Amino acid sequence: MSTTETNIRPDYDDEIQAIADYVRDTRIDSDLAFDTARHCLLDTLGCGLLALGYPECTRHLGPRFSGMEIQHGARVPGTEFELDPEKAAWDIGCIIRWLDYNDTWLAAEWGHPSDNLGGILAVADFISRRSVAKGVAPPTMRAVLEAMIKAHEIQGVLALENSFNRVGLDHVVLVKVATTAVVAHMQGATREQLLSAISHAWVDGQALRTYRHAPNAGPRKSWAAGDATARGVRLADIALRGEPGIPGALSAPQWGFYDVLFSKTNRDQAIKPEGERRFRRPREYGSYVMENILFKLSFPAEFHAQTACEAAVTLHDEVRDRIDDIEHIAITTHESAIRIISKTGELANPADRDHCLQYMTAVALLLGDLRAEHYADDFHADHPAIDRLRERMEISEDERYTRDYLDPDKRSIANAVQVFFKDGSSTDRIEVEYPIGHPRRRDEGIPALLTKFRRNARTRLDQHQYEALEEICTDPAQLDDMPVNDFMSQWKP
Secondary structure: OOOOOOOOOOOOOHHHHHHHHHHHHOOOOOHHHHHHHHHHHHHHHHHHHHHOOOHHHHOOOOOOOOOOOOOOOEEOOOOOOEEOHHHHHHHHHHHHHOOOOOOEEEOOOEEOHHHHHHHHHHHHHHHHHHHHHHOOOOOEHHHHHHHHHHHHHHHHHHHOOOOOHHHOEOOHHHHHHHHHHHHHHHOOOOHHHHHHHHHHHHOOOOOEHHHHOOOOOOOHHHHHHHHHHHHHHHHHHHHHOOOOOOOOOOOOOOOOHHHHHOOEOOOOOOEOOOOOOOOOOOOOOOOHHHHOOEOOOOOOOOHHHHHHHHHHHHHHHHHOOOHHHEEEEEEEEOHHHHHHHOOOOOOOOHHHHOOOHHHHHHHHHHHOOOOHHHHOHHHHHHOOHHHHHHHOEEEEEOHHHHHHHHOOOOOOOOEEEEEEEOOOOEOOOEEEOOOOOOHHHHHHHHHHHHHHHHHHHOOOOOHHHHHHHHHHHOOHHHHOOOEHHHHHHOOOO
């Protein structure tokens, strides 16, 4: 038996090389992807503006230490802060994700690819302001949009058939990897530097999903993506300073990501045979994810519950005067919703409530609406009927819903709600398979997105500002050629 290891340095893992070469070499020429990215930019930053009204969020923002000043720092939209790019990425990512209202991607893994905008915007603004100070042409928003498309693609394609949640890892691992790759490239990384940066993102130690699930759900889930996108900025910087990479970060026997963190099957948690501990990537990187991204347009709610809330709102007029007569409520859903947001018992905090299928559906039935303030402790305390309705809910899986959820040609997120009364009568069974933010409903979705932006933006900006921003973001001729520093200056209250 050998007592030594053969120290032959391998080539970089294929998946690390594929990400690096995509970021460096692929030219995005999809008009649909760029059009969607412009709407995504507007919607995402609008979500951040709305979050600024919540002290639980804003307490995290600002310089690391009181009194710190950064020359030509990156701006945090809706605030007065000018910060170093890493902390700015943290803050932007935090406000984007705080209310669980930005875009969503659902597959074997889920996540919110616009979380990467924290790192992208912070680095782009810093580069742009520094360039102007040096008399050099700054980058334009076209570069930001392309970085968004590529970050969406990396995160979303890796999520298609690889379930990180099944082995207990949080989806923000993909935010870290995608941000690292695109912001390293934005700063002029060589191929070797890019490979190094991506490899460090994979070996960096990954977040557990504990803070998203009962009985430990809490507000960390609202800043976890900000933390991940900021870490991507840091890792890119480390690589750009010349730090060598780890070529076998994924595949190294015993020590690599696959063996340490990805060694369970996505189905039954059994240990995989050697050779199967690999990511599956069913399509090449392109612009598929941005083109098919899901927008949260009606409710600041975990996406698996969006169609349940739509169905409940439809039933509101019929049940609002008969709440005390309800015998039970049948919610039919898909497996992923049952696994991550179906819960009973006391809900400890707003973060717990906005990841509870029963709570969100109950509020929509009672009020005919669901807003961020409906998760607050005082609101919950003032509406005891919510918990009474939760106790009467029966959750079941429709296997067709689960199949269609995973079908790449459908990607439905179906729920059905039916209310049964004590006198034996019942409502119709209201089924919604595709939420309004789904690509199949884009024609009605984009006007709703713009309405959502105006509603969110007016909480922080005056009418002239948000109307100007809407015009800029929906006009390619204005937005694409605008220097990043000029664009970011538009978001100062």
